[in-house]
Amino acid sequence: MPKKNQTDTKVSSTKHIPVMKAEVLDYIRPKLGQSYLDLTAGYGGHAEAVLNLTNSPNKAVLVDRDDQAVAVLKDRFAEVGAKIIHQDFLKATQYLTSEGMHFDMILADLGLSSPHLEEADRGFSIKKPAVLDMRMDRRQELTAQVIVNTWPEEKLATIIRDYGQEPKARRIAQRIVRNRPIDTTDKLAAIISPIWPGRSKIHPASRTFQALRIVVNDEIGQLEQTLQQLPDLMAPGGRLVIISFHSLEDRLVKRFISEQSSEGYDTQLRALTKKPLTPSRNEIVFNPRARSAKLRAVVKIKTKKKGLSVKLNVY
Numbered sequence: 001m002p003k004k005n006q007t008d009t010k011v012s013s014t015k016h017i018p019v020m021k022a023e024v025l026d027y028i029r030p031k032l033g034q035s036y037l038d039l040t041a042g043y044g045g046h047a048e049a050v051l052n053l054t055n056s057p058n059k060a061v062l063v064d065r066d067d068q069a070v071a072v073l074k075d076r077f078a079e080v081g082a083k084i085i086h087q088d089f090l091k092a093t094q095y096l097t098s099e100g101m102h103f104d105m106i107l108a109d110l111g112l113s114s115p116h117l118e119e120a121d122r123g124f125s126i127k128k129p130a131v132l133d134m135r136m137d138r139r140q141e142l143t144a145q146v147i148v149n150t151w152p153e154e155k156l157a158t159i160i161r162d163y164g165q166e167p168k169a170r171r172i173a174q175r176i177v178r179n180r181p182i183d184t185t186d187k188l189a190a191i192i193s194p195i196w197p198g199r200s201k202i203h204p205a206s207r208t209f210q211a212l213r214i215v216v217n218d219e220i221g222q223l224e225q226t227l228q229q230l231p232d233l234m235a236p237g238g239r240l241v242i243i244s245f246h247s248l249e250d251r252l253v254k255r256f257i258s259e260q261s262s263e264g265y266d267t268q269l270r271a272l273t274k275k276p277l278t279p280s281r282n283e284i285v286f287n288p289r290a291r292s293a294k295l296r297a298v299v300k301i302k303t304k305k306k307g308l309s310v311k312l313n314v315y
């Protein structure tokens, strides 16, 4: 596929290594001329692999809520005819549904990109001192700094417990409130660290950082509501692949697939993965960020037509 020179973009597409690329292609099975919706197109690694096989970039819609990712996507794919949407995937899918669009392949590779973690000014990383930001979409007002400095202790404890799965959420919330104002990642990490003394595999503040980024970006709400839109956006025989990176997301995806594919429900989807696929050892060695990935895939086997159900045989 023709590509423009990328030297003028701020972040190079090579900064994010697409996770489980071979498995994505295996399950999404791109064919010449097919349409593709990438809900989290990021730096375009998966999109490029898919579009190289479909050779139909004019039937591709690439969504991301991050301005840096969108700049790279525009640079790489706009010229060859792909539609690029700078929006969260809930609003994007609502729009595409209202336009009556259907896709042969849909991919959601959830979570953060490598530049989110590597670029200090994004404020996602415990290891990089920065202002507590954590917004994927920098047009929105809510930042981690706002939550940490203004939310009541009780509410902080709840989100740290529920979204960070942190057993010491109450004590952490108490320390946060006592140490306000907290403007930076390193200050927050230092405030939390004494709560988990001694050596541990993960940083003592990891679970709190996870909770904050989930809330700042409404990750659970976005996924829960978007999943409900996806069956209508899938063409008959269309395939959907979702890669998640934490158990809260995977639980939602698992429940969605099991509901949509169970008898008695208005069955539309069939699971292609009984259990989630995980990356190979080799991939994890090469790209440690892949280590928590879980991939699930489904195919649309039934389509509703004016109250009439048509069952398709799809293998």
Ligand SMILES: C[S@@+](CC[C@H](N)C(=O)[O-])C[C@H]1O[C@@H](n2cnc3c(N)ncnc32)[C@H](O)[C@@H]1O
Pocket (backbone or CB within 6 Å): 016, 017, 018, 019, 039, 040, 041, 042, 043, 044, 045, 046, 047, 063, 064, 065, 066, 069, 087, 088, 089, 090, 109, 110, 111, 112, 113, 136, 222
């Ligand atoms: C793991 S990266 C995807 C990388 C991409 N598959 C690639 O090959 O470069 C996740 C991307 O999804 C975006 N993202 C996460 N949640 C989103 C949402 N709710 N709506 C739109 N984009 C989202 C992030 O900004 C990030 O760029």
